[in-house]
Amino acid sequence: MKIxxxxxxxxxxxxxxxxxxxPLKNEYAELTLHVDTGFDGGVxxxxxxxxxxxxxxxxxxxxxxxxxxxxxxxxxxxxVTDVEINGLRLTAHVYSSPLILKKLAGREILNKLILTxxxxxxxxxxxxx
Amino acid sequence: xxxTIAIKNVDEELYRKFKAVAALRGITLGEAINEAIKLxxxxxxxxxxxxxxxxxxxxxxxxxxxxEGDLLRKHLGKFAVxxxxxxxxVYKTKERALEAVKRLNVKHAIVSRIERKKPTVVExxxxxxxxxx
Numbered sequence: 001m002k003i004x005x006x007x008x009x010x011x012x013x014x015x016x017x018x019x020x021x022x023p024l025k026n027e028y029a030e031l032t033l034h035v036d037t038g039f040d041g042g043v044x045x046x047x048x049x050x051x052x053x054x055x056x057x058x059x060x061x062x063x064x065x066x067x068x069x070x071x072x073x074x075x076x077x078x079x080v081t082d083v084e085i086n087g088l089r090l091t092a093h094v095y096s097s098p099l100i101l102k103k104l105a106g107r108e109i110l111n112k113l114i115l116t117x118x119x120x121x122x123x124x125x126x127x128x129x
Numbered sequence: 130x131x132x133t134i135a136i137k138n139v140d141e142e143l144y145r146k147f148k149a150v151a152a153l154r155g156i157t158l159g160e161a162i163n164e165a166i167k168l169x170x171x172x173x174x175x176x177x178x179x180x181x182x183x184x185x186x187x188x189x190x191x192x193x194x195x196x197e198g199d200l201l202r203k204h205l206g207k208f209a210v211x212x213x214x215x216x217x218x219v220y221k222t223k224e225r226a227l228e229a230v231k232r233l234n235v236k237h238a239i240v241s242r243i244e245r246k247k248p249t250v251v252e253x254x255x256x257x258x259x260x261x262x
Binding site for chain 1: 178179182186189190193194197211212227230231233235236237238239240241246247248249250251252253254255256257
């Protein structure tokens with residue numbers, strides 16, 4: 001499967017389409033996640049979406065500490081839920097905070113996939129292992 | 130006891146007025162700062178249930194910490210549900226734990242497999258700093 005880079009950023013950024021499932025509702029949110037190999041976690045989403053998916057009702061007992069490259073740290077809400085990428089269903093940690101506005105896919109997810117970044121073609125190729 | 134912090138680049142004139150108003154009201158600078166932060170957060174997050182969620186989350190996390198040892202000894206591998214500041218129950222499967230949560234009227238709950246856990250640290254990449262959404 002080939003996914004064109006998003007042009008909402010300059011230079012264009014590789015993205016993945018993912019479904020984040022709500023463990024309590026028979027629903028999911030379909031999202032475009034920025035591919036971020038510098039992010040340790042599974043998925044990072046804005047807090048309103050985290051709430052909407054009812055992830056505040058299936059939280060892990062300890063909040064996570066999210067550390068920015070500057071060394072600044074914030075507390076993160078964290079829940080475990082199913083994430084589906086191109087038909088592959090994974091269980092992953094989803095993180096959020098009211099201070100987070102972006103949607104990222106981090107290495108907890110990326111390391112389970114085979115991704116080729118074709119920069120000149122501005123295209124991400126996804127192979128399910 | 131509150132946290133001691135040092136803040137750089139505070140506008141001098143704003144700070145002078147802030148200090149004066151705190152003195153007029155007879156409250157300490159710390160109290161005035163706490164009030165200001167609360168108001169700012171409230172204004173910034175007014176569309177969310179964030180404060181209610183955070184209050185419940187703090188209570189639930191405290192309860193988990195208190196019960197963790199007992200849960201590990203007696204129910205290793207099962208699923209605990211903590212909500213409303215109490216242990217709602219321990220369940221054999223995650224599905225049953227989720228069913229229990231669905232029956233509750235709360236904003237926050239912990240649903241966790243009972244195993245040794247510790248707070249995690251995750252590093253963010255640079256992309257949080259780049260561009261605007």
